[in-house]
Amino acid sequence: xxxxxxxxxxxxxxxxxxxxxCAASLRPFNGYDMAWxxxxxxxEREFLARINRSGGSTFYSxxxxxxxxxxxxxxxxxxxxQMNSLKPEDTAVYYCAATNSYIYSTKVSSYYYxxxxxxxxxxx
Numbered sequence: 001x002x003x004x005x006x007x008x009x010x011x012x013x014x015x016x017x018x019x020x021x022c023a024a025s026l027r028p029f030n031g032y033d034m035a036w037x038x039x040x041x042x043x044e045r046e047f048l049a050r051i052n053r054s055g056g057s058t059f060y061s062x063x064x065x066x067x068x069x070x071x072x073x074x075x076x077x078x079x080x081x082q083m084n085s086l087k088p089e090d091t092a093v094y095y096c097a098a099t100n101s102y103i104y105s106t107k108v109s110s111y112y113y114x115x116x117x118x119x120x121x122x123x124x
Contacts, residue, residue: 002113004096009118020081022096029077036081038092047106086122093117
């Protein structure tokens with residue numbers, strides 16, 4: 001049974017940082033590209049970042065480029081999202097997702113496995 005479990009969310013002040021972690025039970029973990037999405041209240045789920053199987057290639061949405069960094073540790077079967085310079089508009093539930101497609105996509109439908117999400121709240 002595939003499971004993705006996010007952790008590391010919480011409340012932080014504007015300008016602060018958080019590091020999200022996603023533990024995955026994918027077999028094999030390095031057979032999947034991993035991504036992070038978020039969904040704010042009343043809005044659609046939004047793509048943030050993607051990392052390829054080896055960790056050597058990443059892709060970011062314009063909304064987080066330069067502030068967020070995606071990384072992975074294949075030995076620990078984890079993917080991370082380092083979030084810096086947080087803004088109130090970053091408040092959302094953050095999800096990790098996995099796909100075995102080689103096509104870089106920002107669409108929710110392109111990702112097969114999802115975690116349950118972790119809440120991030122940025123307060124001023």
